Amino acid sequence: MSVPSRPVIAIAGLGIESSTFSPARTEAPAFHPLRGADVLTRYPFLAPGQPLRDAADWRGALVGKALPGGTVTAAAFAELSGELLDRLRASGPLDGLWFDIHGAMTVEGLDDAEAVLLARIREVTGPDVIVSTSMDLHGNVSRDLVHRTDLITCYRMAPHEDAMETKERAARNLVEHLVSGAPRPVKAWVPVPVLLAGEQTSTRIEPARSLYAAVAEVAAADGVTDAAVWVGYAWADEPRNRAAVVVTGPEPDAVRAGAERLAHGFWAARHDFAFVAPTGTLDACLDAALASASRPYFVSDTGDNPTAGGAGDVTWGLEQVLARPEFKDPAGPSVLYASLPGPDAVDTAVRAGVGATVTVTAGADVDDRHAGPLTLTGVVHAVRHGDRDAETEVVLRVGSVHVILTRLRKPYHHEHDFTNLDLDPRGADVVIVKIGYLEPELFAMAADWKMALTPGGVDQELTRLGHHRIHRPMFPFDPEMADPELRARIVPPSNQP
Template sequence: MSPHPVIAIAGLACENSTFTPSRTLAPAFHPKRGDEIIKHYSFLHSGTDIGDAAEWRGALIGHSLPGGIVTRDAFEEFAGEIISRLKQMPALDGLWFDIHGAMYVDGLEDIESELLRRVRSAIGPDVIVSASMDLHGNVSRELAHQTDLITCYRMAPHEDALDTKERACRNLVELLSQRPRGSRPLKAWIPIPILLPGEQTSTRDEPAKHIYAAVPGVEATGGVLDAAIWVGYAWADEWRNRAIIMVTGWEKDAVAAGAEKLAKLFWEARGDFHFVAPTGSFKECLDTALASKARPYFISDSGDNPTAGGSGDVTWGLTQLLARPEFKDASGPKVIYASVPGAEAIKDAVDAGVGAIVTVTAGAEVDNIHAGPITMTGQVHAIKHGDQHAVVEVVLQVGSVFAILTKLRKPYHKERDFTELDLSPRSADIVIVKIGYLEPELYNMAKDWMLGLTPGGVDQDLKRLGHSRIRRPMWPFDTDFASEPDLKARFIPLSNEALDGPDE
C-alpha cells in the first residue's frame, strides 16, 4: 500500500459560445493521458513538494481552444474513456478535476457537473475532489455540491493559470494529509445576478482590481481554506451563467463572512464596470488609429475572438479594412491583420510559394452570418508550417495590409506569432487582432489601442445577441431590481450527502 494518497487527474476544458455556429470536435481537445499529464504539469514532477506528496495517476485531460458548442459524440468519447481509465485505477483518495467551467455540449446542461456526476459513479462518494477553473467559468449549485474544494483564476488576463492549478492540487494534498479522517470542508456559495464580459471585468482595472485584491485577505482568515470569485461566461445562453462566490473552510462563521464580503464588494460595484479600453465601431477605431501618432496602434476585432468562443472565420473586419482607400497602395500605412482561416486559400498560396501573386478566397466557411467569403489578390509574404492551432499559416500582402490566413483558426497572443511569419508588429502602424482585452505581450507592445465593437459570436454588445435562457433580472440586461438580491451565504451539502431543494 502506498504511504502517500493516490490522486487521479481528469477533466475536459473548453469555453463555448452558443451564439457561434461552429462546432467543437474531439481533435480540438488535444487529449493527454496517463504519464503525459504528469509531464505536462511541472509542479507534479518528481522532486517537487506536491509531486512527491502523492501518487499521481493521470486518466485523461483535454483542453480545447474556445469555440462553438462541443458535439455530443466528442464529449461522450472522452467522458467514456475517462470513466474507463478511472475504473482501472486502484482505490483513490483524491481527484483533481482539471476543467474550465464554460463548456457547453449539444443536448446536455451544466456539463462540468454532468461529467463529475459520471466520474463520481466510477470513483465513489468518499473520494475528495478538488476542481480548478477559469474565472469565466460557471459554478452551478450542483457542481458546488459534487466538489469538495474548488478554486479559480484571480487574474484576467490569466497570468495565474498554472498557479491556480497548482493551488488546487496543493489544497487537495494538504486536505488529505491534515484533515480529521472522514471530514470535509464547509462550502459557502453565493450567486450574484451579474453577467459581464471579460472585457469589462479585467483585473488590470477597477473595479475588478480591488474586488479580486480582497480574495487573499479572505483566504488568510483563520478557518478558511480557499476563496474564489467567478465572473461567469457571458456568451452562452444558459440558466447557470452568472457571477458566483465560493469560500471553503472549517469555521462556519469565517467562511460565511468571507463569502458575503466578496459578494457585497461585487454587487456594490456593478455600476462601475466598464470596458478596458476606449471602444468604438470598426470605422471609428480605424479613423482614430490613422489620426494617432502612437505606433504600433492595436485594434481588437472583438466580436470574433477565438479565445472567447468565436468561430474565428468571420470576414467582416478584414472586408471593412481592405475596402478603405488608405490601404489600397503598398506605400500606405502598414497594417497587420490576424487572422482569417481558409484551407483552400492556404493550399493555393503554398503551391504558388513566397513572392507569388495569387488570388484566393478565405473565411466564412462556418460563420457567414455577418459577411461572406472574402476574395483577395496579393503577394505571398510568408509561409509557416506546423503551428499547433493553425497547422499552416500564410501572410498575404494586399496593398499595405499584411493579412494572416490560416488553415485552422488560431489566436495571436505572442510577439513570436508575428515574427515567425516575418512580420514586425513593433514597426507596424496598426495591428488588428481578433481578441478582447490584449494579452500581456500585446498590451506591453501597444503604444495605444481601442476595443472594436464588431459583430460575431462573442459580440461585446450582449443585448444585441438575444439571450433568452439566463435568469432574470440580471445586470446589465436589467438595471431596475424590485429588491436587493440575497447575498447571504448558502452552505452547500457535502459531496457525500444529498443535495436537497431546487437550484437557486
C-alpha cells in the same frame, strides 16, 4: 477517516469555453487530450523532483483542453468522457481527484456539462474520494457543481497570468487536506445575478482589481481554506450563467462571512465595471489609430475572438479594413491583420510560393451571418507549416495590409506568432487582432490600443445577442432590478444528498 501519508490522486478534466451564439461545433480532436503519465507534463509543479510531485502518487487519467469555440457535440463529449471514466476505473482505489476544468463547456443536449461529468466521475470513484476543482474565472458555478466537489478555486487575474499558480493551489489544497485527515470542508456558495463580458471585468483596472484583491484577503482569514469569485461566461445561454462566489474551509461562520463579503462587493460595484480599453466602431478605431503618433497601435476585432469562443472566420472586419483607401497602396500605413481561416486559400498560396501573386477566397465557412466569403488578391509574403492550432499559416500582402490566413483558426497572443511569419509587429503602424483584452505580450508591446465593437459569436454588446435561458432579473439585462438576497448557501458535503 484514515490519514494517507502519500495519498493516491487522479487528475482528470475537459476544458473549453463554448459560445452558444456561434454556429461552430467542437469535436473531440480539438481537445488534444493527454493520457496517463503524459497528463503530468501539463503542470510544471508536478515535474520530477518538485515537492508537490513527491507529496502524492499522481495518476493521470485524461485531461483535454480545447481552444474556445462552439458547442461541443454530443458525440465528442461521449467519446472523451467515456475514455476519461474508463481510465479512472483502471486507476485503482483513489484518495483524491483533481478536476481540472474551465467551467464554460456547453454540450449538445446538456446543461451544466461539468457537473454532469463530475457526477459520472463520482459513480466511478465512489463517494469517499475528495475532489478539488480548478477553474477559469470565466467559468460557471452551479449549486450542483459545488455540491459534487469538496474544494474549488479559480483564477484571480484577467488576463489569466496566474493560471498555473491557481492549478498548483488546487492541487496543494487537495494534498494538504488529505494528509491532514480533516473532515470535508464547509462550502459557502452565493450566486450573484450579474453577467458581464471578460473585457468589462479585467483585473488590470477597477473595480475588478480591488474585488479580486479582497479574494486573497478572505482566503487568508482564519477558518478559510480558499476563496474564489467567478465572473461567469457571458457568451453562452444557460441557466447557470452568472457570477458566483464560493468560499471553503473548516469554519462555517468564517466561510459564510467571507462569501457574503465578496458577493456584496461584486454587486455594489456592478455599475462601475467598464471596458478595459476605449471602444468604438471599427472605422472609429482605425481613424484614431491613423491619427495617432503612437506605434504600434493595436485594435482588437472583438466580436470574432477565437479565445472567447468565436468561430474565427467572420470576414466582416477584414472586409472593412481592405476597403479603406489609406491601405490600398503598398506604400500606405503598414497594417498586420490576424487572422482569417481559409484552407483552400492557404493551399493555393502554398502551391504558388513566396513572392507569387494569388487571388484566393477565405472565411465565412462557419459563421456567414455578417459577411460572406472574402476574395482578395495579394503577394505571398510567408508560409509556415506545423503550427499546433493553425497547422499551416500564410501571409498575403494586400496593398499595405499583411493578412494572416490559416488552415484552422488560431489565436495570435505572442510576438513570435508574428515574427515566425517574417512580420515585425513592433515596426507596424497598426496591428489588428481578433481578441478582446490584449494578452500580456501584446499589451506590453502596444503603444496605444482600442477595442472595436464588431459583430460575431462573442459580441461585446451582450444585450443584442438574445439571451433567453439565463435567470432573470440579471444585470445588465435588467438594469433597474431590485437588490438580490446575497445570502450564502451552505452546500452539503459531496457524500451527502
